[in-house]
Amino acid sequence: MSTTELPTREVPLNPKQSALLLIDVQNFCVRRDGGEFRDVSDAEIAGKYRYYFDRLNSVAIPNMLRLQAAFRAARIEVLYTTIESLTKDGRDRGLNYKIVGFNVPKGSWDGKVVDELAPGDDEIVLPKSSSSVFVSTNIDYLLRNLGVKQLVLAGVVTDECVESAVRDACDLGYLVTLVPDACATYSQEHQDNSLRVIEGYCRRVNTTALIGEISAN
Numbered sequence: 001m002s003t004t005e006l007p008t009r010e011v012p013l014n015p016k017q018s019a020l021l022l023i024d025v026q027n028f029c030v031r032r033d034g035g036e037f038r039d040v041s042d043a044e045i046a047g048k049y050r051y052y053f054d055r056l057n058s059v060a061i062p063n064m065l066r067l068q069a070a071f072r073a074a075r076i077e078v079l080y081t082t083i084e085s086l087t088k089d090g091r092d093r094g095l096n097y098k099i100v101g102f103n104v105p106k107g108s109w110d111g112k113v114v115d116e117l118a119p120g121d122d123e124i125v126l127p128k129s130s131s132s133v134f135v136s137t138n139i140d141y142l143l144r145n146l147g148v149k150q151l152v153l154a155g156v157v158t159d160e161c162v163e164s165a166v167r168d169a170c171d172l173g174y175l176v177t178l179v180p181d182a183c184a185t186y187s188q189e190h191q192d193n194s195l196r197v198i199e200g201y202c203r204r205v206n207t208t209a210l211i212g213e214i215s216a217n
Contacts, residue, residue, distance in 0.1 A: 009175050009176070009202065009203050010203050011150070011175055011203075012213050012216075012217075013076075013150050013152070013177065013210070013213055013214055013217070014149075014150060014217070015074050015075065015076050015214060015217050016147070017147060017148060017149040017150055018076050018077070018148065018149075018150040018151070018152065018214075019076065019077040019078070019079055019143060019146065019148045019150075019151055019152065020067060020068070020071045020076060020077070020078045020079070020152045020154070021079045021080070021081065021133070021139075021151060021152065021153050021154075021155075021165070022064055022067075022068070022078070022079070022080050022081075022113075022117060022154055022155050023080075023081050023133065023153065023154070023155025023156065023161050023162050023165060024081060024082060024083055024155050024156050024157075024161050025061070025064060025080070025113055025114055025117050025155050025156060026082040026083065026084075026104075026110065026111060026112060026113050026114060027109055027110050027111070027112055027114060028082075028083055028104050028110035028111065029083065029156060029157075030056060030061075030114050030156065031114065032045065032053070034110055035104060035110040036102075037049070048186075049186065051186065051187050051188065052157075052184060052185065052186045052187075055184040055185075056156070056184045059181060059184070060154075060156070060181070060182055060183055060184040061114075061116065061117070063154070063179070063181050063182035063207040064117060064154055064155070064182045065116060065117065066207055066211060067152075067154060067179065067182055067207060067210070067211070068117060070210075070211040070214060070215070071152075071214065072120070074214045074215070074217070076214065077123075077124075077146055077148065078119075078120070078123050079123065079124045079125070079126065079139075079142075080113050080117075080119050080123065080124070080125045080126070081125070081126045081127075081128050081133040081137065081139070081155075081161075081165075082104070082111050082112070082113060082125060082126075082127055082128070083097075083102060083104050083111070083127075083128060083129070083161075084104045084105075084106065084108070084110075084111035084127035084128070084129070085103055085104060085105060085106055085127070085129055086106055086127065086129065087105075087106055088105045088106050088107075089103070089105070090103035090104075090105065090129075092129055093129045093130075094129050094130035094131075094135070094136060096130065096131065097129055097130065106127075111127060113125065124142065126138075126139055126142075131160055131161050131164045132161070132164035132165055132167075132168050133161070133164075133165050133168075134164075134165065134168035134169065134172065135164075135168070140172055143174070148174070149174060149175060150174065150175045150176075150177065151169050151174045151175070151176050151177070152176075152177045152178075152179060152210070153165055153166060153169070153176060153177070153178050153179070153202075154178075154179045154182035154183055155182075155183060156183065156184050156185070157183075157184060157185040157186065157190075158180075158183040158184065158185040158190065158191050158194045158195075159185050159190045159191070159193065159194035160185070162178070162183055162194075163194050163197075163198055166178055166198050166201050166202050167198065167201050170201040170202060175203075176201060176202035176203070177202060177203050177204075177205055177210065178195075178198070178202045178203070178204050178205075179204075179205060179206065179207055179210060180195055180204055180206065181206045181207050182207055
């Protein structure tokens with residue numbers, strides 16, 4: 001096989017085979033009064049977490065809104081995943097979430113996608129209880145039923161749940177597109193390190209370029 005015949009992940013989106021997945025953009029970890037930050041001091045918010053909230057509010061969420069609108073307009077499936085237990089006491093959580101103390105009770109406010117990115121009536125929301133949506137939900141089954149072969153990922157946090165989804169989706173045979181300017185994590189260093197280590201698992205396209213790509217179809 002010649003090099004020109006080798007597979008590549010640098011493939012423009014085919015709207016009929018694509019989906020957008022927004023990861024963990026929920027009250028628990030995006031709102032100042034969400035469960036992850038409810039007991040964090042104002043001093044820590046202004047210091048340790050300042051970069052995260054600034055990036056969320058000024059870059060990541062605005063770009064996710066643009067993606068959501070563009071994908072809906074192009075009639076491309078938009079899905080969401082949230083950290084949320086299937087039980088109120090979280091007994092079904094993965095061991096890691098039990099160790100770190102993450103429990104978002106079933107049906108709670110913390111488990112809801114933030115209002116500005118609220119899912120449409122017929123859009124799919126998948127509660128998960130592990131870092132990777134591919135480990136603790138049936139998303140692979142759903143995507144294959146939907147005919148999805150190209151998966152676009154955005155959300156929080158870049159070097160944890162987003163990165164886990166990138167790796168697993170790639171290994172399961174999806175062509176993965178990551179939108180870095182629609183993602184957020186706790187520091188620029190974390191963001192840059194994550195993008196560097198997952199370079200071999202996905203293509204990276206910014207929001208404006210990706211919207212232009214699907215608009216051209």
